[in-house]
Amino acid sequence: MPASSASSAPTAPEPGGTTPSSAAPPGGPRLVIRLTGVIIGLTAAITLMLCAFGLPTANGGPHHAPLGVTGPESAVTAVQEQLPGDEWEVTVHDNPQALTEAIENRDTVGGLVFAEDGVTVYTATAGGQQIGAAISGLGTTLAERQHVPVTVHDLVPFPEDDPRGTGLASAALPMVFGGMLPAVVLLQLFPGHAGRRVRLAGVVAFALAAGAAVTAVLQFGIGTLDGDYWTTSLGLALGMAALAIPFLGLESLLGYAGFGAGSVVMMFLGNPLSGLASGPYWLPDGWSTLGQLLPPGASGSLLRANAFYDGTGAGGPALVLAVWVLAGLALMCVADRRHRRKTGASPTA
Incomplete structure (x- = not known):
């Protein structure tokens, strides 16, 4: 009986008011450091996501896109001087046939043909719809300055079932x-x-x-x-x-x-x-x-x-x-x- 009573006696509390079998509550510097690291990591992930998705879209536009041109020397020279070099890399072709071959071979993303009776725009929508739209707008602007009509030909379009891709x-x-x-x-x-x-x-x-x-x-x-x-x-x-x-x-x-x-x-x-x-x-x-x-x-x-x-x-x-x-x-x-x-x-x- 004395042994039984001794085994059932409650364990004396240790200094500080805790018993040996009780687990210490989570806390202290380690918890703060761990929580801070998690917060910093999640913030970095969200920031990276915003930068990856947002910055390219916000800065979207032609960037050194190869553009072919052909026509009279005076018109070609004027275009080369007007177009910003950080947007378009202009390549001069001998004739419209050489220009269209360059587009179909993916050497250029589109082209402009200058003539006395108007401006002809060649695009490749399937190669990049937004680039094609930019080239069309560029050709329209140049034609308006010369007071001549503009014609657009899509050499590499999307299929008719999905024209917008x-x-x-x-x-x-x-x-x-x-x-x-x-x-x-x-x-x-x-x-x-x-x-x-x-x-x-x-x-x-x-x-x-x-x-x-x-x-x-x-x-x-x-x-x-x-x-x-x-x-x-x-x-x-x-x-x-x-x-x-x-x-x-x-x-x-x-x-x-x-x-x-x-x-x-x-x-x-x-x-x-x-x-x-x-x-x-x-x-x-x-x-x-x-x-x-x-x-x-x-x-x-x-x-x-x-x-x-x-x-x-x-x-x-x-x-x-x-x-x-x-x-x-x-x-x-x-x-x-x-x-x-x-x-x-x-x-x-």
């Missing part, structure tokens, strides 16, 4: 999520080092299937695309793989922190800087260059080349996407090698 602009987010979504799902279904090959095979299979499906919707459902179906679908598949495989590599090497960092970059930088709706020349120079080096921008340029220009200019963006795929595979190889070292050093693992 709304389907192309709406494809930006599906292309980005087409790289993120399969990586997330496969990482959950086949986790760990043992599932790495299954995840890679799943990403490749998904990219091929999704590329074919998205192309079918855009080309046959909405009517936005006008090119070889299989070539366009393979290009979209390459773009999705160029997003998903680096995500797998980052997660294999750095865990979900690496995956999260890659997602932030692609969503907050790659998506708004892709130029899919406006064309790369509508963005400021530095933003445009960065956007074309990221998978969403390169994938959008490859899509334009395959869908509207019969593959002209597809080599550059395809190379960028291939480099991203190889980078993702390299990250996975490094993670695999690190895993082998760990298991070799610890046989019981």
